[in-house]
Amino acid sequence: MLHYSIAVIPGDGIGPEVMDEGLKVLAALEEAHGGIRFTRDVMDWNCQYYLTHGRMMPENGLHTLKDYDLILLGAVGAPEVPDHVSVWELILPIRRAFQQYVNLRPVKLLKGLESPLRYKGHADLDFVVVRENTEGEYSNMGGRMHQGTPYEMAVQNNVFTRYGTERILKYAYALAEKRPKKSVTAATKSNGINHSMPFWDEIVKEISREHPDIQTNLYHIDALAAYFITRPETFDVVVASNLFGDILTDLGAAIVGGLGLAPSANINPERKYPSMFEPIHGSAPDIAGKGIANPIAQVWSLSMMMDHLDLPDASAVIMNAIEQVLQEGKVLTPDLGGKATTKEVGDELVRHIYLAT
């Protein structure tokens, strides 16, 4: 019997709503497929916790998390707490302390869905974005001065280390080696950002020389964003800095069905620390409490968790259940044009997991 421990952080808004369905699917998977067991401990770390305690997680929060095999996150963020607080005090410390330097985000059009790109089908939309997750533009180097005066100013520095840049690029190339297309596209902006991005480009070229069988494309981020729309079929592994990857993957989500479907994995490849799995989307205050959030992004993140655990069969069971529900098209949330609730979609996913066994 395989046994793993999960720290569950449902978070705010629709986070707990989609997490409930994710945990239901996980329970169904355990029951339907003997041989894997998960223990789950739920942490109430969110914006409500912040309003009560003045911090997003307890002082020893990271220490507590360190002993888990895995972390499952819903989403955080509430209108009463500034977004930079909820993100910087919960998600970013986890990504950094646990060296989850790879943020893996598939851009794949699932069976049963159509892309808003009129002429693009399933064969055209199947790539993965590898986003650097610990440095780059999301650094807290900088500051503000002269607040409240006409001279008020803000500086935010980008941080690109050789260590951090090499390791994300090496991961991207190693991933491309395992995929049939053998291609890496790196996002740059070395025409406008004249220190960090030429540095990034140099390291891309260095690492690419170690992989002569992989085709490397280096595109400026603005052109690359347009190519996501005009020729997504040319991509296989797309590697990008923290900010560029963040923006590209919301766009990536939009061309394969929207944020309600898009998952992500924050991975510590060395497995020294727990990795974290979450939907790309946030807490969606505009629909929170209505019971209509799409739980599929959260559930797909569970499939990525199974891949991380080298359990391809369990991963496939989850993906098949998602694709069955999408193909039948009867139980879908409003973002996919349906009328079903979050819970109804969760129940339908669970039903398909049992059907598969």
Ligand code: NAI
């Ligand atoms: P968002 O992703 O929460 O929402 C963007 C749009 O997508 C909204 O119209 C929302 O209704 C829709 N949407 C998102 N998830 C959906 C789902 N599962 N089903 C159906 N529709 C869905 O992004 P937004 O509005 O920029 O941020 C809201 C809050 O979430 C902020 O506090 C922000 O800081 C936080 N946030 C947290 C993230 C995290 O926890 N990793 C990531 C992104 C944002």
Ligand code: MG
């Ligand atoms: Mg984002």
